[in-house]
Structure formats: structure tokens, C-alpha cells
Amino acid sequence: MATTTEPGTGTTISFLNKLLGGTPLTHVSIRFWDGTLWPDNRPRAATVVLKHPGALREMLASGTAKGLGEAYLRDDFDVEGDMEQSLELAVALENRPAGWLNSLANFYHFNRLPNAHGGRFDGRELGDLKGRQHTLTRDRQVVSFHYDVSNDFYQLWLDERMVYSCAYFETPADDLDMAQVAKLRHLCRKLRLQPGQHILDIGCGWGGFAIFAARNFGVKVMGVTLASGQASLATERAKAAGLTDAVNIELRDYREVQRPENGFDAIVSVGMSEHVGRDHLPEYFKKTWDLLKPGGVFLNHAIGENLQQDRFRGPSFIDEYVFPDGDIPPIPIVLGAAESGGFEVRDVENLREHYALTLRHWVRRLEASHDQAMAFVNEPTYRVWRLYMAGSAHGFDHGAIALYQALLAKPGPSGNAGLPLTRRDWYE
Amino acid sequence: MATTTEPGTGTTISFLNKLLGGTPLTHVSIRFWDGTLWPDNRPRAATVVLKHPGALREMLASGTAKGLGEAYLRDDFDVEGDMEQSLELAVALENRPAGWLNSLANFYHFNRLPNAHGGRFDGRELGDLKGRQHTLTRDRQVVSFHYDVSNDFYQLWLDERMVYSCAYFETPADDLDMAQVAKLRHLCRKLRLQPGQHILDIGCGWGGFAIFAARNFGVKVMGVTLASGQASLATERAKAAGLTDAVNIELRDYREVQRPENGFDAIVSVGMSEHVGRDHLPEYFKKTWDLLKPGGVFLNHAIGENLQQDRFRGPSFIDEYVFPDGDIPPIPIVLGAAESGGFEVRDVENLREHYALTLRHWVRRLEASHDQAMAFVNEPTYRVWRLYMAGSAHGFDHGAIALYQALLAKPGPSGNAGLPLTRRDWYE
Numbered sequence: 001m002a003t004t005t006e007p008g009t010g011t012t013i014s015f016l017n018k019l020l021g022g023t024p025l026t027h028v029s030i031r032f033w034d035g036t037l038w039p040d041n042r043p044r045a046a047t048v049v050l051k052h053p054g055a056l057r058e059m060l061a062s063g064t065a066k067g068l069g070e071a072y073l074r075d076d077f078d079v080e081g082d083m084e085q086s087l088e089l090a091v092a093l094e095n096r097p098a099g100w101l102n103s104l105a106n107f108y109h110f111n112r113l114p115n116a117h118g119g120r121f122d123g124r125e126l127g128d129l130k131g132r133q134h135t136l137t138r139d140r141q142v143v144s145f146h147y148d149v150s151n152d153f154y155q156l157w158l159d160e161r162m163v164y165s166c167a168y169f170e171t172p173a174d175d176l177d178m179a180q181v182a183k184l185r186h187l188c189r190k191l192r193l194q195p196g197q198h199i200l201d202i203g204c205g206w207g208g209f210a211i212f213a214a215r216n217f218g219v220k221v222m223g224v225t226l227a228s229g230q231a232s233l234a235t236e237r238a239k240a241a242g243l244t245d246a247v248n249i250e251l252r253d254y255r256e257v258q259r260p261e262n263g264f265d266a267i268v269s270v271g272m273s274e275h276v277g278r279d280h281l282p283e284y285f286k287k288t289w290d291l292l293k294p295g296g297v298f299l300n301h302a303i304g305e306n307l308q309q310d311r312f313r314g315p316s317f318i319d320e321y322v323f324p325d326g327d328i329p330p331i332p333i334v335l336g337a338a339e340s341g342g343f344e345v346r347d348v349e350n351l352r353e354h355y356a357l358t359l360r361h362w363v364r365r366l367e368a369s370h371d372q373a374m375a376f377v378n379e380p381t382y383r384v385w386r387l388y389m390a391g392s393a394h395g396f397d398h399g400a401i402a403l404y405q406a407l408l409a410k411p412g413p414s415g416n417a418g419l420p421l422t423r424r425d426w427y428e
Numbered sequence: 429m430a431t432t433t434e435p436g437t438g439t440t441i442s443f444l445n446k447l448l449g450g451t452p453l454t455h456v457s458i459r460f461w462d463g464t465l466w467p468d469n470r471p472r473a474a475t476v477v478l479k480h481p482g483a484l485r486e487m488l489a490s491g492t493a494k495g496l497g498e499a500y501l502r503d504d505f506d507v508e509g510d511m512e513q514s515l516e517l518a519v520a521l522e523n524r525p526a527g528w529l530n531s532l533a534n535f536y537h538f539n540r541l542p543n544a545h546g547g548r549f550d551g552r553e554l555g556d557l558k559g560r561q562h563t564l565t566r567d568r569q570v571v572s573f574h575y576d577v578s579n580d581f582y583q584l585w586l587d588e589r590m591v592y593s594c595a596y597f598e599t600p601a602d603d604l605d606m607a608q609v610a611k612l613r614h615l616c617r618k619l620r621l622q623p624g625q626h627i628l629d630i631g632c633g634w635g636g637f638a639i640f641a642a643r644n645f646g647v648k649v650m651g652v653t654l655a656s657g658q659a660s661l662a663t664e665r666a667k668a669a670g671l672t673d674a675v676n677i678e679l680r681d682y683r684e685v686q687r688p689e690n691g692f693d694a695i696v697s698v699g700m701s702e703h704v705g706r707d708h709l710p711e712y713f714k715k716t717w718d719l720l721k722p723g724g725v726f727l728n729h730a731i732g733e734n735l736q737q738d739r740f741r742g743p744s745f746i747d748e749y750v751f752p753d754g755d756i757p758p759i760p761i762v763l764g765a766a767e768s769g770g771f772e773v774r775d776v777e778n779l780r781e782h783y784a785l786t787l788r789h790w791v792r793r794l795e796a797s798h799d800q801a802m803a804f805v806n807e808p809t810y811r812v813w814r815l816y817m818a819g820s821a822h823g824f825d826h827g828a829i830a831l832y833q834a835l836l837a838k839p840g841p842s843g844n845a846g847l848p849l850t851r852r853d854w855y856e
Contacts (some may be wrong), residue, residue: 034747095680100682170849171849172849306772307764307767308767308770309770330764331763331767332760332763332764335759335760335763339735340735344734344778344827344830345759345760345778345779345832347776347778348776350774350775351776354849397844399839399845400843402772402773404773411827414825415825415827415828416825417781417827419781420782421599422596422598423851423855424598427851427853427854427855427856428855
């Protein structure tokens with residue numbers, strides 16, 4: 001890709017100095033195609049490796065974070081060491097008054113614009129999305145795009161239960177398996193599951209919650225997902241656990257779930273509502289309200305961006321390569337839609353630090369299994385996951401995004417929610 | 429007040445039957461001026477006593493809940509037994525299709541309309557409120573109207589610490605003193621107070637929190653209130669507790685508090701923000717943000733009406749006789765204003781059942797001290813408190829209103845909130 005008109009190392013360094021305006025880099029070194037290290041040889045957490053003399057131009061040409069991400073997918077540059085820390089470079093560029101990046105947030109933010117689906121990308125293609133967002137057909141397509149990439153790929157770096165959502169760490173040193181079990185237990189406790197209850201799990205993934213709740217709390221769970229790879233493996237795993245009577249996994253849109261005669265005793269939705277879209281939250285809460293028995297509870301576990309992040313707009317790396325049509329409405333908007341739909345807000349817990357920890361586990365495990373991953377996905381796809389997960393860790397760590405568990409009640413007759421007075425039982 | 433043109437008992441009963449359209453009353457009997465009991469002699473939780481043949485007309489003439497409340501203040505009727513349960517009658521009337529009551533919610537809801545300040549009332553008069561709502565002058569006037577009614581009056585029925593806000597019951601059988609201590613401890617734990625910290629208590633009342641936190645957690649507390657009776661008694665109590673160095677009470681609007689050099693370590697506001705008004709929430713959160721150190725937390729404890737209650741409008745008993753200019757915005761609105769002001773939502777807990785329990789204690793204690801209360805207030809004032817507190821208990825019990833403790837963080841550098849990973853420490 002290099003041509004004779006490309007700048008040499010010295011010219012690139014001058015340009016970088018000018019671009020960064022003297023902002024010192026603490027965690028990032030840059031290594032040039034000829035081996036030169038900049039700003040010096042001191043070891044740092046991350047090394048951004050420019051692969052050829054035109055690399056920096058390719059990285060910055062678009063003026064967008066999306067374009068910077070695409071340069072990584074094309075291997076104009078690579079990152080050695082700590083991917084999350086490497087974002088310091090992007091932040092430093094973003095913070096320059098000239099700000100060639102219209103928004104760093106595009107690294108780790110969804111947005112609400114239609115997809116452009118242009119660009120050059122040698123990895124998996126979603127293809128053109130037709131029709132309005134959040135039709136049954138289109139939602140199935142976009143969910144499958146992300147979650148059906150390959151069960152084997154996910155299995156390489158998720159915990160043994162394949163729980164693909166924020167874990168719950170009693171201490172930062174907890175390992176990932178332990179933290180996912182703690183999360184599943186935390187959910188079950190918040191729902192106050194009782195043996196024999198009938199629970200709906202919207203967006204059940206590979207069955208982690210359904211199997212755990214059925215085995216440990218004696219409930220019946222109906223899990224629905226739009227990813228066929230998830231549905232089949234979840235069913236297999238429930239069978240292997242001897243829980244075919246208790247766990248029923250269906251490849252179905254939650255909007256097509258039928259209400260059991262007396263309604264579900266409880267509903268849980270973990271990392272699914274990010275695919276609903278804020279304009280469709282009223283429909284989401286109406287449907288879950290209708291499915292739930294009076295006196296039941298609904299636990300919604302989802303990412304929410306900070307209201308102050310609403311300024312971030314524009315073409316998004318996340319929207320194009322990771323979660324098409326995704327949306328992470330701020331928690332006040334989610335709670336407003338829930339209350340307008342009749343639900344009562346009972347408890348809200350912000351677990352953003354837990355998601356940063358979770359994502360760091362995933363990134364480290366993904367990186368450690370790079371070579372095995374190549375059997376299931378290509379390099380650009382690997383890089384999409386590495387970049388989006390490290391970028392998300394950065395976002396959770398800095399508070400641009402948060403993870404909220406919101407417990408909502410559908411009060412019974414006379415407005416009685418039928419809940420214990422305190423949350424003490426969740427911590428016993 | 430009775431005249432020869434007033435209807436007899438029989439006519440009134442026919443009218444009542446028609447009005448209620450056959451809705452059976454479970455908890456309420458009506459006793460007429462001549463001793464007749466309706467619908468029968470079976471003992472019920474509450475007896476509404478019509479004092480004269482024109483009573484029902486006086487109660488219903490205005491077609492508003494406010495007018496019904498005023499008939500109680502004028503002693504057109506009285507209530508024997510359980511005041512809260514007596515509201516069944518008002519609910520039954522409200523639920524009739526003809527619905528002479530434009531809104532039962534006026535019993536226990538604030539509204540956002542200017543005061544009418546008409547009506548006939550032989551009790552305390554607020555006088556005309558001039559100027560815009562929530563000026564410094566007007567807020568001092570309306571706060572003083574409610575909280576300066578008489579320290580001796582409040583002392584008769586509040587707990588020994590005189591905590592005039594929702595208590596925290598580990599079990600429904602806890603006594604009020606115990607539950608208020610538990611609430612104060614719950615607040616201190618949520619704030620994660622450390623010895624030596626400097627805390628601001630906005631709307632400090634009679635000093636309950638300030639004295640408790642200083643004594644048990646070794647913090648310095650600045651408490652501000654607009655009620656001079658509160659300020660002087662709080663100061664007295666802090667002195668008696670030997671905490672003059674640690675507790676500083678000021679008769680001051682929170683908007684006039686100066687920022688300490690490094691900001692307050694934490695801010696608590698318990699039952700005060702109901703006086704702010706939703707339009708002024710941005711100012712409220714800007715001021716508290718400015719007063720707080722980076723890395724500090726702000727706990728806001730306040731009543732919020734359910735978003736679905738927004739339909740209730742019109743002249744309000746509460747607004748005229750209890751909390752002029754009061755407003756209880758739904759929790760999504762409060763959190764939206766907080767996030768827009770920079771705060772991060774960390775934890776939200778709904779304690780509405782606790783407020784119903786608290787109010788029942790207050791009502792029972794107030795009723796038990798009726799005769800002593802007459803030394804400090806007149807009968808209509810006594811009735812204002814009895815009615816508004818029983819009505820509020822009804823509202824909390826039925827979920828029309830809720831009590832939310834919201835823990836908000838002002839993240840430090842790099843968005844670090846500096847909080848423990850879990851809430852487990854609040855329950856140890």
C-alpha cells in the first residue's frame with residue numbers, strides 16, 4: 001500500500017506532534033513500519049503499530065472514529081498490548097481543538113441514524129437492511145448478524161455458561177465464571193423466584209439464565225431468542241442438564257410470545273432491550289406488561305448511555321459492524337417508558353464498573369485465543385470484537401455508558417406490589 | 429346550619445344509594461345526625477359522621493376533593509375510627525361514572541396550578557402568595573407556613589428525634605423510633621460516611637439526621653432549613669447532644685449555601701425537594717453539583733407521583749392547606765434532570781410501603797394526642813394534618829405516589845465514581 005509519495009518516519013512524527021499539540025501519552029507508544037518507537041522507548045501499556053507509511057493517513061482521512069476503526073480492520077495499524085488503554089491516543093486526538101474525530105464516542109456508542117453500509121471491509125457483511133427499523137424481519141436479520149457469527153467463536157472467550165452480558169463481581173479478583181454465576185444468582189434473587197413459577201427470559205442467549213434458574217430455583221423458564229445458533233445450543237444444553245421439562249427455548253420474537261393463562265410470574269430481559277430502540281420502548285413495555293401476571297415483576301438489564309452523551313451523532317462503527325439498529329437510551333428515558341406503560345419502578349442498580357471488568361475478561365480471553373478463533377472467523381471479524389469490547393470497557397470505565405438493572409413491578413389489585421419491605425434478602 | 433329545607437335521613441340515604449350506584453362499602457359506615465347507621469349496624473373500620481342535614485350537600489357541592497376536605501375542616505362531617513380506610517367512600521364516589529369528584533387524587537396530590545386561596549376555612553391562613561413560585565422570599569413563606577405551625581404540635585406525634593420523613597421498617601412491627609433510626613442509618617450507609625467528612629443536609633428539619641450522623645459516623649454536618657422553629661430547636665438539640673462543633677444549623681436557603689474550599693464530601697436532601705418544583709430541578713441539581721466535591725455523592729429522598737397520575741389536575745386540598753407550591757415529579761423526570769446536570773444515577777430504591785407505615789404511625793399518634801394538640805393548634809389545623817396524612821398513606825398504599833431514595837454520584841477525574849462494587853455493605 002505504501003507509495004513513494006508517502007511521508008517518511010520523521011515527517012509522520014512531526015505531524016503527530018502537531019496533531020497532539022504536546023498532549024503527553026501515558027499508556028501508548030507508536031511503533032513505525034521501520035521499527036522506530038515514539039515518543040520514546042519506555043514500555044507502555046499499549047503499542048499502536050503503523051504497518052506502512054500511509055497508515056496514519058488512512059487512519060485519519062475520514063475524520064471519524066468509524067474510519068479509524070476501519071483502518072484497524074484493514075490492518076493499516078494493529079495494537080499490541082492493552083487495547084483499552086490504546087484508546088488514549090484516540091481520546092488525545094479527539095480532545096485537540098481541531099478535533100479531526102467528530103466523536104470518540106462512536107467507538108463505543110450506538111447511534112440512531114440509519115446505516116450507511118458503505119466503506120471497505122473484508123470481513124462479514126451484513127448486507128443491505130431494507131425497510132423500517134425494528135420490523136420482525138429486520139430485527140431477526142440484525143440479531144442473527146451479531147449472535148450467529150459462530151457459537152464456537154463465542155465459546156472461546158465467554159465463561160463456561162456462555163453468558164454474554166455484564167457479570168457481577170463481589171471483588172475485582174473474582175474470575176469470570178464465578179462472576180457470571182453471581183450475576184445469575186443476583187438476577188434470581190431480585191426476581192425472588194419461587195419453585196414452580198413460570199418465568200419468561202427475553203433474549204435468552206445460549207440459555208445461561210434459563211438453565212441456572214431452573215436448576216437452582218426450581219422454576220420453569222421459557223426463553224426466546226432470534227439467533228438460531230443460540231436457540232439450538234441452548235436447547236442442547238438444557239437437555240444435557242436434564243432440564244427439558246423445565247426449560248423451553250424458542251426461536252421467536254418476544255412480540256410473538258403468547259400470554260400463559262394467568263400470565264408469567266416474572267420476566268427477565270438481560271442485554272436484549274438494547275435492540276429495541278427507544279421509539280419502540282412503549283411497545284416493549286406494553287407487551288411485557290400484558291405477558292406478566294398482576295403482582296409480577298420484570299427485571300430489565302441493559303446498557304444506558306448518559307443523557308449528556310446525547311450530543312454524539314454521526315456514522316458509528318458500532319452500528320455498522322457490531323450492533324446494527326442498536327440503541328442504548330439513558331435510564332430516565334427507559335424508566336419513563338416503563339412507568340407510562342403502567343410499571344412501577346422498584347429498584348435501579350448501576351453496575352457499570354462490573355461491565356468494564358467483564359469486558360476486560362472477554363478481551364483478554366479473546367486475545368489469548370486469537371489463533372483458535374481464526375478457525376471460526378476471519379481476522380477483521382476478530383478485530384471488530386476486540387475493538388468494540390475494549391472500546392466499551394473504556395466507555396463503562398469513564399461513565400459515558402452504564403449498565404442498569406431496573407426492577408419493575410406490575411402491582412396487583414389495589415396497587416399492592418406484594419414485595420418484601422427491604423432488599424436485604426438479596427444480600428444474605 | 430340545618431334548615432327546614434334540608435333533606436331528612438331517608439332522602440339522604442336514597443341519594444347516597446343513587447350516588448354510589450350499588451357499590452358496596454366494606455370499610456365505611458355512615459352515621460346520620462339522628463343516629464341512623466347506614467348501610468347497616470355492622471361495625472366497620474371507619475364511620476363517617478354527618479353532623480347535620482345539610483352535611484352531604486356541603487360535602488359534595490363543589491364537586492371537588494378539595495371541597496370535600498373543606499367540609500371536614502368545617503365539621504360538616506367528622507370521621508371516627510380509621511381515617512385512611514374512610515377514603516373508601518371518596519374512592520367509591522370518584523369511581524362513579526357521573527364522578528362528581530374531579531379527582532380523588534387531590535386528596536393526596538400536589539398540583540402545579542397557582543393557589544386559589546378562596547374557600548372558607550377557620551384555621552390558619554397562609555395569606556396571599558405574591559410573585560413567582562420558588563423565589564427565595566416566597567419559598568421561605570410557604571415552608572414556614574407548614575413547618576413552623578408549632579414545634580410542640582409536631583413533637584406530640586413524631587418520633588423522639590422528630591424525623592418528619594419516611595422511616596425504614598425492617599418489619600412492619602417495628603416501632604416508629606426504631607424505624608426512624610433505621611432510616612437515618614440507611615441514609616448514612618448509602619452515603620458511606622467516613623469520620624471527618626463534611627456533609628450538607630438540605631432541609632435539615634429538627635436536626636435528626638445531622639445529630640445522628642455526627643454522633644454515629646463522626647462527620648461534620650451543615651444543616652439548612654427555611655423554618656426558624658426548626659433551626660432553633662435543631663441547634664438546641666445539637667448543643668444538648670454536645671455536638672456544637674460537629675453540627676452547624678443555618679436558617680438559609682440551599683441556594684445561598686457557599687461551597688467549602690474543596691466542596692462537600694456528600695449531600696443529603698430528605699423530604700425537601702418536594703418544595704423545589706419540577707421546573708426548578710435543573711437549578712437544584714446545578715447547585716448541588718457545584719457544592720459537591722468530585723467523587724462525592726448526593727442522596728435525594730423524595731416523594732414522586734406515578735407518571736400515570738399526571739392526569740390529575742385542578743384545585744388541590746394539599747396545595748391550599750398543606751404544602752403550597754409543592755410538586756412531586758415522577759422519578760424519571762427527577763433522574764433526567766439529575767443526569768442532565770452531570771450526575772450519574774447509582775441506585776434508586778422505592779420505599780412507598782414504608783411511607784404508608786410511617787404515616788399510619790403519625791396519624792394514630794396524632795389522633796391519640798388530639799386533646800393535647802388543642803393547646804398548640806386549633807381543630808381545623810388538626811384536621812388538615814389528620815386528613816392529609818391519612819390520604820397520603822392511602823396514596824402510598826395504592827401506588828399513586830412513591831418514595832424514592834436516589835443515590836447520585838459526581839464522578840471524579842476520568843469518570844471514576846470511586847464507589848464499592850456492590851451494595852452489600854448497606855446490609856451488613
